[in-house]
Amino acid sequence: xxxxxxxxPVTRIEGHLRVDxxxxxxxxxxxxxxGQMWRGVENILIGRDPRDAWAIxxxxxxxxxxVHALASVRAVENALQLELPVNAQxxxxxxxxxxxxxxxxxxxxxxxxLDWVDVTSALKADPAxxxxxxxxLSSWSGNxxxxxxxxxxxxxxxxxxxxxxxxxxxxxGHPAMKLPPEVNLIAVVHYLQALEVQRHANKVVSILxxxxxxxxxxxxxxxxxxxxxxxQSVLTVxxxxxxxxWIDQLADFVKNVYLIDVxxxxxxxxxxxxxxxxxxxxxxxxxxxxDGRNTQFALPGGHIAGxxxxxxxxxxxxxxxxxxxxxTESVKHSWYEGGKGPLHPYKGETRPQYTDFQEDGKYSxxxxxxxxEKPMQVGPLPRVLAMVAAGHQPTIDYATHALDLVSxxxxxxxxxxxxxxxxxxxxxxxxxxxxxxxxxxxQWDLLLxxxxxxxxxxxxxxxxxxxxxxxxxxxEAPRGVLSHWIVINDGKIxxxxxxxxxxxxxxxxxxxxxxxxxxxCLAGTPVAIPEQPLEVLRTVHSFDPCLACAVHVVDQxxxxxxxxxxx
Amino acid sequence: xxxxxxxxxxxxxxxxxxxxxxxxxLPLACALPPTVELIDGGTxxxxxxxxxxxxxxxxxxxxxxxxxxxxxxxxxxxDAVPVFFKTRLSPHQVGLCDVLxxxxxxxxxxxxxAILGLQPQSLALGMExxxxxxxxxxxxxxxxxxELLMLGIGASPATIEAR
Numbered sequence: 001x002x003x004x005x006x007x008x009p010v011t012r013i014e015g016h017l018r019v020d021x022x023x024x025x026x027x028x029x030x031x032x033x034x035g036q037m038w039r040g041v042e043n044i045l046i047g048r049d050p051r052d053a054w055a056i057x058x059x060x061x062x063x064x065x066x067v068h069a070l071a072s073v074r075a076v077e078n079a080l081q082l083e084l085p086v087n088a089q090x091x092x093x094x095x096x097x098x099x100x101x102x103x104x105x106x107x108x109x110x111x112x113x114l115d116w117v118d119v120t121s122a123l124k125a126d127p128a129x130x131x132x133x134x135x136x137l138s139s140w141s142g143n144x145x146x147x148x149x150x151x152x153x154x155x156x157x158x159x160x161x162x163x164x165x166x167x168x169x170x171x172x173g174h175p176a177m178k179l180p181p182e183v184n185l186i187a188v189v190h191y192l193q194a195l196e197v198q199r200h201a202n203k204v205v206s207i208l209x210x211x212x213x214x215x216x217x218x219x220x221x222x223x224x225x226x227x228x229x230x231x232q233s234v235l236t237v238x239x240x241x242x243x244x245x246w247i248d249q250l251a252d253f254v255k256n257v258y259l260i261d262v263x264x265x266x267x268x269x270x271x272x273x274x275x276x277x278x279x280x281x282x283x284x285x286x287x288x289x290x291d292g293r294n295t296q297f298a299l300p301g302g303h304i305a306g307x308x309x310x311x312x313x314x315x316x317x318x319x320x321x322x323x324x325x326x327x328t329e330s331v332k333h334s335w336y337e338g339g340k341g342p343l344h345p346y347k348g349e350t351r352p353q354y355t356d357f358q359e360d361g362k363y364s365x366x367x368x369x370x371x372x373e374k375p376m377q378v379g380p381l382p383r384v385l386a387m388v389a390a391g392h393q394p395t396i397d398y399a400t401h402a403l404d405l406v407s408x409x410x411x412x413x414x415x416x417x418x419x420x421x422x423x424x425x426x427x428x429x430x431x432x433x434x435x436x437x438x439x440x441x442x443q444w445d446l447l448l449x450x451x452x453x454x455x456x457x458x459x460x461x462x463x464x465x466x467x468x469x470x471x472x473x474x475x476e477a478p479r480g481v482l483s484h485w486i487v488i489n490d491g492k493i494x495x496x497x498x499x500x501x502x503x504x505x506x507x508x509x510x511x512x513x514x515x516x517x518x519x520x521c522l523a524g525t526p527v528a529i530p531e532q533p534l535e536v537l538r539t540v541h542s543f544d545p546c547l548a549c550a551v552h553v554v555d556q557x558x559x560x561x562x563x564x565x566x567x
Numbered sequence: 568x569x570x571x572x573x574x575x576x577x578x579x580x581x582x583x584x585x586x587x588x589x590x591x592x593l594p595l596a597c598a599l600p601p602t603v604e605l606i607d608g609g610t611x612x613x614x615x616x617x618x619x620x621x622x623x624x625x626x627x628x629x630x631x632x633x634x635x636x637x638x639x640x641x642x643x644x645x646d647a648v649p650v651f652f653k654t655r656l657s658p659h660q661v662g663l664c665d666v667l668x669x670x671x672x673x674x675x676x677x678x679x680x681a682i683l684g685l686q687p688q689s690l691a692l693g694m695e696x697x698x699x700x701x702x703x704x705x706x707x708x709x710x711x712x713x714e715l716l717m718l719g720i721g722a723s724p725a726t727i728e729a730r
Contacts, residue, residue, distance in 0.1 A: 041692075043692065059577060192673075
C-alpha cells in the first residue's frame with residue numbers, strides 16, 4: 001500500500017519548501033517539490049534606482065543575504081560593462097569565501113549532521129576510545145580524552161535534565177542510524193567546536209562587510225571600504241592581520257575536522273553512495289574573479305552532461321554567451337500565468353496564478369529553470385566535479401584525500417563516482433569548503449600585495465546611459481549557481497529576475513514534464529518508517545535547502561497521521 | 568552590562584518587517600548608552616550567535632500574531648517567551664529559535680528575555696508598513712524605552728533635532 005509523506009514549510013523566507021513523496025514497498029516512487037511562497041521581490045524592484053537594488057535583494061533570503069547583494073551589484077556592473085578596481089574584487093572575494101565557509105560548516109554540523117549522528121548513542125561511548133580514534137585521523141588540537149570526557153558529561157547532564165533543547169526533534173534510535181557510539185561522540189564534540197569556529201568566518205564578513213548579517217560595504221562600481229596602511233577609521237593592515245588570524249583558524253578546522261568527519265561518516269554509510277543520484281547534468285559558474293572585468297577566475301565552472309567529466313564544457317567569463325543564452329524558466333507547473341513556453345530571464349514574467357496543489361498541473365511557486373532545455377543540479381557537487389574536470393589541482397588533491405579516507409573506513413575502494421549521491425553531496429561540500437578556505441587566504445595575500453604596491457583604489461563611479469541596457473550578475477554561491485538578471489531603462493530598473501540555487505534544485509517539473517533535481521534524486525530513496533521519514537530528509541538536506549522543514553506523513557486519504565518538526 | 572535590542576522580520580513583506588523598522592527608528596527617538604546594542608537581525612539565524620551570547624538582557628522586537636486587532640501592542644516576558652517560540656506566533660522564528668536553543672546548550676543564554684511587538688495587519692509583498700501598524704509604532708518605541716528603563720537603562724529623549 002502506498003503512503004504519502006509531506007514535508008511542509010515553516011519559514012517564510014526564500015522558497016519555503018514542501019516536499020511530497022509517494023512511498024511504495026519501502027521506497028519513494030514519486031516526488032514533488034513545491035515552493036510555498038511567492039517570491040515576488042522582482043516586482044518591488046521595478047522602477048527603482050539600480051544602485052539600490054542590492055540592499056533590497058539581500059533581504060529576499062534569510063540564510064544567504066550576502067550572495068544576493070553581490071549578484072545584484074554584478075548584474076548592474078555587467079549591464080554597464082563597468083570595470084572594477086582589483087582591490088574591490090579581492091575584498092568581495094574574501095567576503096563571499098568567508099560566507100561560503102561559514103555556510104558549509106553550519107550546514108554540516110548544525111543543520112544536517114543530526115540526520116546521520118545519533119546524539120543519545122554518544123552517551124554510550126567510551127571517551128578514551130573516541131579520543132584515540134579521532135587522534136588517529138587528524139592532528140586537531142581539540143581531540144583530547146579530557147575534552148571528550150567533558151563533553152560526554154555535559155551531554156549527559158543536558159539529556160538527563162529532560163530538556164533536549166536543540167536536539168529535541170532528532171530521530172534518535174532510528175534503524176537508519178548506523179554510527180558506533182564513539183563516532184557519534186566525536187561528531188557531538190565537533191558539533192560544539194564548530195559553534196565556536198563558525199564565529200571566525202562571521203567576524204571576517206563583519207569586519208570587511210561593515211556589518212553582519214546584512215553587509216553594508218557594497219556599491220555598484222566596487223566597495224566602499226577605504227583602504228589605508230595606518231589610519232584608524234578604515235580597513236587597516238592591523239585589522240587585516242586580525243582577519244588573517246581568523247582565516248588560519250578556520251582552515252585548521254575545515255581541513256583537520258570537517259573534511260575528516262564527513263569522510264568518516266560517509267565510510268559508515270556506504271549504501272548512501274548509491275542513493276540520491278537523480279539528475280547528473282550539472283552546472284556551475286566560475287567565481288573569485290582576479291581581474292576587474294570578470295574574465296579570469298581562481299575557481300573554474302561549467303557544464304557536465306550525464307555525470308561524465310569528459311563532457312565538461314567550461315563557462316569562461318561572466319559575459320559568456322554560453323551561460324547567458326542557455327538559461328530559460330518554465331512556469332507550466334508553477335503558479336504563474338504562462339502559455340508562452342519557457343522564457344529567458346530578461347523576458348521573464350512574474351504574474352501569479354494560484355491553483356491548488358495539482359500533482360499533474362501547477363503545484364509550486366518556484367519556476368522551473370533549465371539550461372539548454374534540460375533540468376540541472378547545482379551546488380557544491382557540480383562545483384567540485386567541474387573543478388576536477390578543469391584540472392584544478394587543489395580540488396583534485398582534497399577530493400582524493402577525502403575519498404581515500406572513506407575507502408579506509410568503508411574497507412573498500414570508493415572512487416569519484418560515489419559522489420553522485422546523497423552522501424556524495426556532503427563530501428563534495430566539504431571538499432569545496434577546503435578549497436574555498438585556502439582561496440580565502442590567497443585573496444588576503446593578493447589584497448595585501450596590492451596595497452603594498454601603493455594601490456588603495458576600491459571604487460569606480462558608475463554612469464548610467466540613456467536608453468535600455470541589460471546585464472546578468474552571476475555568482476557560484478554556497479548552494480550553487482545564482483544569477484540576477486536586470487533590464488535598465490534610462491537609469492531605472494525595467495525588469496529584474498533572480499534565478500536562485502534552490503530554484504534550480506527544488507524546481508517543479510519543467511515544460512517537458514521532467515522532474516527537478518530534488519524530485520529526481522528522491523526517487524528510489526528507501527523509507528523504513530513512513531512516520532519517521534529520516535531518509536527523505538537526508539536526501540533533501542544533502543542539497544542544503546535554504547529552509548527548515550516540518551514533516552508530516554499523510555495517509556492515502558491525505559489525512560495527517562503524524563506531524564514532526566525537523567530542522 | 569550588555570543588552571541587545573534585536574529587530575527581526577522581513578522588510579519586503581510589509582508588517583513582517585516591523586521589528587526591523589522599530590530598530591531603525593529607535594535611535595531617532597532617543598540616545599542610548601553604549602551598553603545597549605541595536606541589531607537588525609532580518610531573517611537570519613546562526614550568524615547572530617556571537618552577538619547574542621552572554622547577554623544580561625535580550626529584547627526581541629517582532630510581529631506577533633496574537634489574534635488581536637492590528638497594531639495592538641504586545642509584550643511577552645517570563646513564561647510567555649517559550650510559548651511564543653513553541654506556538655510560532657512569529658513567522659521567522661526558526662532561525663532565532665535555533666540560536667536561542669544553541670545558547671541554552673552552551674550555557675550562554677540571555678539572563679532576561681522579553682518580546683515586544685505589534686499585531687500585524689498585512690504580510691503582503693511591499694516595503695511599507697500598513698496604516699494600522701504605522702499608527703502603533705510610536706507606542707512600540709515607547710514600550711522599547713520602558714523595557715530598557717526597567718533594566719535600569721535611561722534613554723535620553725529626542726536627538727532628532729541634533730541629526
